[in-house]
Amino acid sequence: MSARPPRSPAPIPFPATHQNIRHDSAPLHVAGTARYVDDMPEPPGLLHVALGQSAKAHARILSMDLSAVRTYPGVVAVLTAADIPGMNDVGPVVADDPIFAESLVEYVGQSLFAVAATTRIAARAAARLAKVTYEELPAIISIADARATDSHILPPKRVERGDPLGTLSTSPHRLSGNLAMGGQDHFYLEGQISMAIPGEDGDMHVLCSTQHPSEVQHLVARALGRPDNHVVVEVRRMGGGFGGKETQASLFAAVAALVADRTGRPAKLRLDRDDDMVMTGKRHDFEVAYDVGFDDQGRILALDIILESRCGMSTDLSGAINDRAIFHADNCYYLANVRITSYRYKTHTVSNTAFRGFGGPQGMLAIEGVVDDIAHHLGLDPLSVRRANLYGGPDRNLTPYGMKVEDFIADGLLDRLESTSSYQARRTAIAAFNAASPVLKRGIALTPVKFGISFTTSFLNQAGALIQVYSDGSVLLNHGGTEMGQGLYTKVAQVVADVFGIGLDRVRITATRTDKVPNTSATAASAGADLNGMASFNAARTIRDRLSAFIAARWGIEPSALRFANGKVMASDNIISFDDLVRQAYLARVSLSATGFYATPKIDVDKETLIGRPFYYFAYGAAVSEVVIDTLTGETKLLAVDILHDCGTSLNPVLDRGQVEGAYVQGMGWLTMEELVFDAAGRLRTHAPSTYKIPGCGDIPDHFKVDLVNQPNQEETIHRSKAVGEPPFMLAISAYHAIKAAVAASGGNGPVKLDAPATPERVLMAVRARQAGAGA
Amino acid sequence: MSVAITLTVNGAPVSLEVDPRLLLSQLLRDELGLTGTHVGCDTSQCGACTVHLDGLSVKSCAVLAVQADGADVLTIEGITGPDGALHPMQAAFREHHGLQCGFCTPGMVMGAIELARTARDLEEATIREGLEGNLCRCTGYQNIVKAVRAGAQAMREG
Numbered sequence: 001m002s003a004r005p006p007r008s009p010a011p012i013p014f015p016a017t018h019q020n021i022r023h024d025s026a027p028l029h030v031a032g033t034a035r036y037v038d039d040m041p042e043p044p045g046l047l048h049v050a051l052g053q054s055a056k057a058h059a060r061i062l063s064m065d066l067s068a069v070r071t072y073p074g075v076v077a078v079l080t081a082a083d084i085p086g087m088n089d090v091g092p093v094v095a096d097d098p099i100f101a102e103s104l105v106e107y108v109g110q111s112l113f114a115v116a117a118t119t120r121i122a123a124r125a126a127a128r129l130a131k132v133t134y135e136e137l138p139a140i141i142s143i144a145d146a147r148a149t150d151s152h153i154l155p156p157k158r159v160e161r162g163d164p165l166g167t168l169s170t171s172p173h174r175l176s177g178n179l180a181m182g183g184q185d186h187f188y189l190e191g192q193i194s195m196a197i198p199g200e201d202g203d204m205h206v207l208c209s210t211q212h213p214s215e216v217q218h219l220v221a222r223a224l225g226r227p228d229n230h231v232v233v234e235v236r237r238m239g240g241g242f243g244g245k246e247t248q249a250s251l252f253a254a255v256a257a258l259v260a261d262r263t264g265r266p267a268k269l270r271l272d273r274d275d276d277m278v279m280t281g282k283r284h285d286f287e288v289a290y291d292v293g294f295d296d297q298g299r300i301l302a303l304d305i306i307l308e309s310r311c312g313m314s315t316d317l318s319g320a321i322n323d324r325a326i327f328h329a330d331n332c333y334y335l336a337n338v339r340i341t342s343y344r345y346k347t348h349t350v351s352n353t354a355f356r357g358f359g360g361p362q363g364m365l366a367i368e369g370v371v372d373d374i375a376h377h378l379g380l381d382p383l384s385v386r387r388a389n390l391y392g393g394p395d396r397n398l399t400p401y402g403m404k405v406e407d408f409i410a411d412g413l414l415d416r417l418e419s420t421s422s423y424q425a426r427r428t429a430i431a432a433f434n435a436a437s438p439v440l441k442r443g444i445a446l447t448p449v450k451f452g453i454s455f456t457t458s459f460l461n462q463a464g465a466l467i468q469v470y471s472d473g474s475v476l477l478n479h480g481g482t483e484m485g486q487g488l489y490t491k492v493a494q495v496v497a498d499v500f501g502i503g504l505d506r507v508r509i510t511a512t513r514t515d516k517v518p519n520t521s522a523t524a525a526s527a528g529a530d531l532n533g534m535a536s537f538n539a540a541r542t543i544r545d546r547l548s549a550f551i552a553a554r555w556g557i558e559p560s561a562l563r564f565a566n567g568k569v570m571a572s573d574n575i576i577s578f579d580d581l582v583r584q585a586y587l588a589r590v591s592l593s594a595t596g597f598y599a600t601p602k603i604d605v606d607k608e609t610l611i612g613r614p615f616y617y618f619a620y621g622a623a624v625s626e627v628v629i630d631t632l633t634g635e636t637k638l639l640a641v642d643i644l645h646d647c648g649t650s651l652n653p654v655l656d657r658g659q660v661e662g663a664y665v666q667g668m669g670w671l672t673m674e675e676l677v678f679d680a681a682g683r684l685r686t687h688a689p690s691t692y693k694i695p696g697c698g699d700i701p702d703h704f705k706v707d708l709v710n711q712p713n714q715e716e717t718i719h720r721s722k723a724v725g726e727p728p729f730m731l732a733i734s735a736y737h738a739i740k741a742a743v744a745a746s747g748g749n750g751p752v753k754l755d756a757p758a759t760p761e762r763v764l765m766a767v768r769a770r771q772a773g774a775g776a
Numbered sequence: 777m778s779v780a781i782t783l784t785v786n787g788a789p790v791s792l793e794v795d796p797r798l799l800l801s802q803l804l805r806d807e808l809g810l811t812g813t814h815v816g817c818d819t820s821q822c823g824a825c826t827v828h829l830d831g832l833s834v835k836s837c838a839v840l841a842v843q844a845d846g847a848d849v850l851t852i853e854g855i856t857g858p859d860g861a862l863h864p865m866q867a868a869f870r871e872h873h874g875l876q877c878g879f880c881t882p883g884m885v886m887g888a889i890e891l892a893r894t895a896r897d898l899e900e901a902t903i904r905e906g907l908e909g910n911l912c913r914c915t916g917y918q919n920i921v922k923a924v925r926a927g928a929q930a931m932r933e934g
Contacts, residue, residue, distance in 0.1 A: 022870060022871070022873055023873065023875065023876070023878075025878055026869070026870040026873070026875060026878070027862070027870055028878070029869075029870075029875050029878030029881045029882075030862060030866035030867070030869045030870050030875070030878075030881055030882075030885060031812070031852065031853075031856045031860075031862065031866060032810075032811070032812020032813070032851070032852030032853050032856075032881075032882040033812065033853075034878050035811070036814070036879065038805075038811070038814075038815075039805075039811035039812075039814075041809075121797075186913075187911075187913050188877075188879075188913060189814070189816040189822060189824055189877065189879040189880050189911065189912070189913055190814070190816070190877070190879045191816075237877070237878070238877060239814070239816075239877045239878070239879030240876075240877045240879060240913050240914060241877075242913070272818050273816070273817045273818045273819065274818070274819075484877055485875075485876030485877025485878065485879075485914045486876065487876070654873050655873070658873050658876055658914075658915060658916075658919060661915060661916035661917075661918045661919070662876060662913075662914045662915050662916040663916075664916060665915075665916030665917065666913065666916070688817065688819055688821070689817050689819070689821035689822060689911065690819060690821060694911060694913065695916075695917075696907075696908050696911060696917075697903075697904045697907040697908055697910070697912075697917045697920065697921070698904045698905055698907075698908050700904070700916060700917050700918070702900045702901070704916075704918055706918075
């Protein structure tokens with residue numbers, strides 16, 4: 001079939017930045033010609049790889065008989081830990097993620113061995129023929145198990161300010177409570193996949209669906225026992241990432257590369273969906289306990305809050321994720337006297353990992369739960385309690401971790417959204433509806449978001465780019481960021497086109513490759529456009545400066561007098577097309593390629609105490625959600641959503657709105673329907689979309705309004721834009737609190753006890769508990 | 777054992793011998809190289825592999841290749857014009873940004889084309905109900921609904 005992309009008929013605006021440019025791959029996406037790893041033409045001799053998995057959560061391996069695996073028709077190679085020439089590990093921070101278990105297994109689904117066969121079906125069938133005998137050991141599955149056995153993957157951390165315990169005892173009101181929140185499977189539509197192609201002299205080329213090519217490169221090289229410069233990792237696009245392809249791709253890339261290295265043949269490993277859900281880490285589930293003191297208006301005077309998380313069997317990114325939970329346990333609220341304690345538990349379950357928000361949603365849901373409980377305790381509108389606690393003014397602008405909030409706009413967002421969404425009128429109407437409706441109850445909630453932007457591991461806040469201008473004036477763009485649907489490639493290309501003053505159609509976007517831009521950070525922490533946009537801007541400026549110096553000298557003018565616009569370069573009476581300028585510069589032996597680099601300024605945080613400035617800036621948002629619940633069945637329905645979100649001056653509003661909408665819906669899934677169930681033996685019982693429910697088209701209401709704030713970032717980010725990937729995920733906290741408001745309307749008084757996700761079962765139990773309490 | 781089948785794929789006749797276990801999605805992707813049909817969940821839940829079988833949308837990972845014997849199969853590659861011109865539904869998904877990562881898009885477009893042909897109206901509720909069998913993890917569906925309505929209108933006018 002022809003892979004020639006259909007041409008976009010729409011004219012391309014100039015300048016491109018801040019315009020509603022459509023996704024660069026859209027013409028290919030809709031035609032089915034956008035290639036994902038599994039769509040690449042398969043090289044001759046390709047082997048398909050499957051993994052043998054542990055059946056036990058915690059056990060010693062007594063024996064592993066793979067004879068039937070080896071003799072299965074079509075099987076070419078079987079690899080175990082003994083076959084790894086380098087290091088048997090793919091841990092990103094700490095080396096505790098074995099590629100193949102050796103003598104100990106620590107979760108159901110853990111990789112034991114790999115089988116490579118001439119067909120995928122043969123590899124998968126053979127993998128099931130292993131005879132493994134185990135000696136079972138006591139398994140720690142839940143947070144409660146870990147708490148009871150003092151099982152930690154990392155030491156606890158604490159951030160404390162003022163006199164929380166003393167102030168608690170003197171506060172006019174005091175309340176304690178707890179909240180459990182579930183994890184979340186990423187459910188990227190394209191599952192984990194890698195294809196490794198062996199080259200000459202130990203080289204390895206890996207096509208991998210990953211957000212972190214540099215780390216995959218490093219871990220593949222380490223497993224092969226070779227320097228990084230033997231391995232190239234390439235990713236043109238992912239079919240979704242959401243954090244699930246930050247560290248989780250490494251195991252499958254390493255196994256594909258080990259097979260390719262051993263056999264000398266290309267090897268592909270694509271996980272079946274069930275295996276993907278069983279074998280890869282998820283959002284951390286948390287349990288929260290708090291003790292809060294407050295005044296008559298609900299203003300928090302002291303808070304002692306404990307965040308406990310299930311990290312799974314290895315360290316992975318759990319340190320930084322739980323740090324970010326601490327950094328977001330204030331959300332928009334000033335906490336004068338506060339103690340935040342974070343426990344990071346080791347359990348015999350799959351190692352939990354990055355997922356959009358990276359601990360931030362868990363910390364934010366915790367404090368929003370506290371605020372909501374205070375409101376219900378006092379019988380106040382939760383919005384008035386939220387407002388009473390906002391940051392603001394020089395006396396109330398310091399976060400618990402010592403960073404000044406200098407760009408606070410959440411108060412204004414709340415005011416504006418309260419008005420544009422008719423929050424108060426709807427709240428009155430809902431109260432009237434509920435008074436007249438014995439079975440169906442409605443609820444509404446308005447919640448704010450403040451999300452810190454930057455990797456909290458400060459050194460990761462760097463990026464590189466490589467730009468090449470060819471002698472015909474066409475531009476090739478490469479940077480360290482990866483494209484997973486968010487539109488990063490489009491945004492960065494807009495920035496580069498405008499530096500040269502040329503049309504976007506003259507900038508060719510190319511796959512992210514570790515041999516073009518080295519030592520990159522993951523495309524994560526919402527920072528893709530901030531970092532790579534600025535690095536690419538710098539690279540483009542370097543080339544433009546050379547072109548300027550060249551033509552200014554020829555024209556006898558100052559370079560600063562030149563203007564690059566509409567495909568031309570101009571100064572007073574002089575004008576030349578960009579293409580002609582490039583050709584002449586080439587003939588005059590001017591270098592037309594450049595790298596660019598960017599390191600985020602101002603950030604500095606102590607990684608032990610967590611005190612400092614972890615974030616360059618904050619992104620803000622607010623959302624109103626309205627729901628109806630059926631008090632006889634526990635079913636819920638989202639009725640209306642109104643969102644106001646801060647993208648700074650958006651680089652591309654249509655892409656940013658897409659991020660906001662998608663993030664809200666994904667967050668709504670986390671809090672209302674997506675339920676991960678591990679049984680007592682540690683087996684994930686919800687390992688397919690038949691049992692794990694993500695939002696569908698019919699779960700979203702017709703009334704879904706999104707407005708962007710569109711005011712410049714105070715900090716000097718790329719064209720004063722703000723990061724958008726993660727912050728809007730937490731707008732969905734409003735949906736969860738709307739359900740709580742509806743439950744509250746079913747009877748009873750005081751705080752609503754409702755764990756997340758608020759599935760129909762949980763809603764029904766909460767309603768029953770409330771009605772029983774009201775009757776007692 | 778293999779079975780001889782003959783079918784039409786995107787207007788072209790295809791005859792080949794297949795393993796009776798072979799899925800239609802595998803036939804399209806692995807045997808015919810039509811990789812625009814994506815496999816998302818392997819269990820007929822997500823709809824990424826949606827194609828048309830004798831004019832009706834089916835999830836090709838839940839159809840055996842032998843079941844398509846004698847049938848007329850249309851995939852995402854078959855709705856793009858030979859000159860690369862987009863079908864109105866494809867153009868609408870592009871124009872309305874009804875996609876992000878793009879992995880669900882071919883199945884979404886195929887499902888939407890059938891919906892546009894068969895739906896009693898183009899009300900938002902009708903479109904949402906009609907697309908329940910296709911999952912998207914990126915967009916939140918807002919722009920997909922807009923795209924389907926615009927694409928369906930263009931089809932009806934065209």
